[in-house]
Amino acid sequence: MSSPLQLFNGGTAGVIWMMIITWIFVLAMIASLAEMASMAPTAGGQYHWVSEFAPPSFQKSLSYIVGWSAAVGWVSGIPACAQMLSSLVIGMVLLAYPDAEIGKLWHVTLLMMLWLILMVGFNIFLAQHLPLAEGIVLVLHVFAFFAFLILFWTMAERSPAEEVFTTWTNGGEWSSMGVSALVGLSTPLWCFIGPDAGAHMSEELKDASVVLPKAMMWAVFFNGIFGCIMMITFVICGGALDSVLESPTGQPVLQAVYNATGSITGTEIMGAVLVVLVFFAAVSVTAASSRQIWAFARDKGLPFSAWIERVPAGWDIPVNALLVCLGFSCVLACINFGSDVALNAIVSISNAALIFSYIISIGCVRLKRLRGEPLLPRRWSLGKFGGIVNDLALAFLVVSFIFSFFPIVPNPSTTDMNFASLMFGAMAIIATVNYFVSARNSYIAPVSLVKQD
Numbered sequence: 001m002s003s004p005l006q007l008f009n010g011g012t013a014g015v016i017w018m019m020i021i022t023w024i025f026v027l028a029m030i031a032s033l034a035e036m037a038s039m040a041p042t043a044g045g046q047y048h049w050v051s052e053f054a055p056p057s058f059q060k061s062l063s064y065i066v067g068w069s070a071a072v073g074w075v076s077g078i079p080a081c082a083q084m085l086s087s088l089v090i091g092m093v094l095l096a097y098p099d100a101e102i103g104k105l106w107h108v109t110l111l112m113m114l115w116l117i118l119m120v121g122f123n124i125f126l127a128q129h130l131p132l133a134e135g136i137v138l139v140l141h142v143f144a145f146f147a148f149l150i151l152f153w154t155m156a157e158r159s160p161a162e163e164v165f166t167t168w169t170n171g172g173e174w175s176s177m178g179v180s181a182l183v184g185l186s187t188p189l190w191c192f193i194g195p196d197a198g199a200h201m202s203e204e205l206k207d208a209s210v211v212l213p214k215a216m217m218w219a220v221f222f223n224g225i226f227g228c229i230m231m232i233t234f235v236i237c238g239g240a241l242d243s244v245l246e247s248p249t250g251q252p253v254l255q256a257v258y259n260a261t262g263s264i265t266g267t268e269i270m271g272a273v274l275v276v277l278v279f280f281a282a283v284s285v286t287a288a289s290s291r292q293i294w295a296f297a298r299d300k301g302l303p304f305s306a307w308i309e310r311v312p313a314g315w316d317i318p319v320n321a322l323l324v325c326l327g328f329s330c331v332l333a334c335i336n337f338g339s340d341v342a343l344n345a346i347v348s349i350s351n352a353a354l355i356f357s358y359i360i361s362i363g364c365v366r367l368k369r370l371r372g373e374p375l376l377p378r379r380w381s382l383g384k385f386g387g388i389v390n391d392l393a394l395a396f397l398v399v400s401f402i403f404s405f406f407p408i409v410p411n412p413s414t415t416d417m418n419f420a421s422l423m424f425g426a427m428a429i430i431a432t433v434n435y436f437v438s439a440r441n442s443y444i445a446p447v448s449l450v451k452q453d
Helices: 003-008 011-039 046-053 056-096 105-125 127-155 161-166 177-183 186-192 208-237 241-245 252-261 264-298 319-337 342-370 383-403 420-442 446-452
Strands: none
Touching: 003 011, 003 186, 003 241, 011 046, 011 161, 011 177, 011 186, 011 208, 011 342, 011 383, 046 056, 046 342, 046 446, 056 105, 056 252, 056 264, 056 319, 056 342, 056 420, 056 446, 105 127, 105 264, 105 319, 127 208, 127 252, 127 264, 161 208, 177 383, 186 208, 186 342, 208 252, 241 252, 252 264, 264 319, 319 342, 342 383, 342 420
């Protein structure tokens, strides 16, 4: 659904090859994270791991920085999902009623607010039904996968495979096609980012040290296969690139389905399926984000930690942390009032913040391996290939981190600007001020508690 960014900077070939390349390197990244999850399955995730594996003199400060980065990265994913949902719904309306007065930036923003309230509300009032809902949605996900495949391959006109696999587009007019494709990297990366989600729910799992890393690996492996198949199908059977990019709905996936079926009703039905799938994915993102916020507040890493970590009597969910997620998400959603590429900015800050936390986490483990220092016992290990896997992950993450701050075009106007760099800098300033004002004395690096035990 975020494919316009990659189609604009990369073209159909960029969509396919960058998806495959990203998947391969993300497997190295998730393998590195899964090994750490086996060593220390905790809701804190990256910041807990850094406090365990960083050099002793940097354990507290680095884990604090990573805690902030992971928290911002996860919470930023919530409004990104809301923006996708809002754009999809508006696109469905415009498909059925082309003359409808809808689609302005403030329409999208207000609809985002509604989705955010629904996502957080589900996690507060219907959390006990989430496992059942996820099971039902999993069945729907598999059904939808094959439904889209059958629809495209039986009803759509197909573009020549040679043309699709070799057509690169430099829509942003960057200095080279390679740079253009890397600028569009945020699209395939967004499909895989957040593989640490399970880690933040690990304290609610049984036998997490072995179940969690296996689940993390299998999830990325199968999602990568299904994702690559769907992307190839989309670009071959989606119709002419210009018609998809310039769709009046603003949603390439809706235009591609309409190109294939010629039916507004059929397209609306498939769009409704996507809305359900994205909504429950967003609910899961919200759940993981709230656990990350709650865990970091439990260790006194955030302002007002005492209130954020409090779980109301009679509730088994971090309600206050969920409310923080709602408030922060609404603030980020306001970017949409002034920018027509807000999704790129929100996705970019989510990518950048999470990538930064992964770089530090994996880097600390790699440093211990280089120094020959023993790692913690784990039931899921990379063995003798650990160093190579860590190196591949770090190389990819550093490149991804750099390009997550790029705008979609050189010399952008205010409305085209990627505000991820501004938001990342603001996060760094707020975290630094909070550290010297209070967290320096109150923040408890998780490793200190482990050592006390």
